Amino acid sequence: MRSGGYTDTMIRILLRHLREGIRSLGRNGWMTIASISAVTVTLLLVGLFLIVGFNLQAASLNVEGQVVMNVFLLPDATPADVPSLQTQIQNMPDVKSVVFVSKEEGLQQLRNKLQADQDLLAGLDSNNPLPNKYIVQAKDPAQTDAIAGRISTLAHVEKVVYQKDTVNRLLTWIAWARNFGIVLMLALIFTAMFLISNTIRITIFARRREIEIMKLVGATNNFIRWPFLVEGFLIGVLGASVPIALLSTGYAILVKNIAILPSFSLLTPVPLLSETGLFLLIVGSFIGMWGSVVSVRKFLRI
């Protein structure tokens, strides 16, 4: 035999398995459709859940980013103290940013807020009662409490103010929602695996006689398994394509219509949908292949 014969044979057999797997999809008719539908339905749920989940996640990060402390300075702090104190706070662990707001800036901000009622602020220009302050943000909002404690012990600091209850409640809620989301996601994926592999098992069960015959004719287990693997993969990919198409279209329409509301923004379709789509494709093909291999294994013992 000439050299390379072995590789040639391997490639030939591989191509044969590919051809056989694709052909089998067509020959199975409604069985194929049933399997693809099972993948479609479950992955549609998974995809829907992922998109909602990512948006909630982004929204919660956004809210977390708005958690800040106001550090009010005592009037005895000289202009020279301001930068050194700022460095001190900035160097604390877990502090993300420190912004100085002078009393004049503070008054200006108050003015902007009270547009219609400017007379309330009359005369304050010459005798500004507002203190100088820093606006401090923690790297992790959960650290806000600890940082506030540390800052309040520094010299020239009068007090640290932040919405303690609101922050804490928000943080608990976000943590809870996150855990709940993960659990739900896992449950959904397990359901998908069960449903899909069950459907595939039924289609393969109908073919156990064929598997038996193939074995009697001298086919190895791998020879029988490969076309099923290809078929399972294709079922997974085809099954994932439908939810990907549906979700992409649906989300695009949603984004377009919701853009009218200024306070509410959805994640942009590009990284979100492409990543979700890729995930669905991978999950679908793996579940498809896994379902096939597990189901075939039962009938190979002849």
Place this chain on the structure above:
Amino acid sequence: MIEMYDVWKTYPNSEPALQGINVKIDKGEFVYVVGPSGAGKSTFIKLMYREEKPSKGTIFINNFNLEKLKERKIPLLRRQIGVVFQDFKLLSRKTAWENVAFALEVIGATGKRIRSRVKETMDMVGLADKADALPSQLSGGQQQRIAIARALVNSPAVIIADEPTGNLDPENSWEIMNLFNQINQRGTTIVMATHNRDIVNTMKKRVIAIEQGHIARDEKRGVYGYDD
């Protein structure tokens, strides 16, 4: 070619199906295996292509020692023997051509070799014109001829047949038997379990009779010897 030494087979919760079988079949022989239903004929046949494993004893098939044959090497044994069944065992979703080609695909034959061998074999069984038919579109006799083509396409040294005419009418049975005879004359060993008295008594060959798990008779140019 085929040798069995003190072969026993016991199924759970029943009398031993085979009790100490000793037999030797040489290359090129044509052997009928006869006997009442349930006497162990089918078990005897199934041991040869390793669908069943003996409880005790040694079996050699074409230089394979079945006692030592590992589970994953079974396909190698089955590629060297062609098996023909009473119920044909064709792949229902494949055409006649594809069914025959399958036996060559499993050994990794090239497309070119598959095409020429399948054509040749389909011609030999006289069904070249039915290449694209599905098994369900063929008569019983035609299906069995396709099954024989599949068994033959690898040029095996031995063909084992388990009541190949059991589901066929007399006319088709004779056609199938003539085909087997023709294959045997080309040097292929044939072992055939059968219930067909006319055939055994007319087309005289070696007869091994199995009764109650024992070899009751082993005669060259024997007769069927039962009333059923």
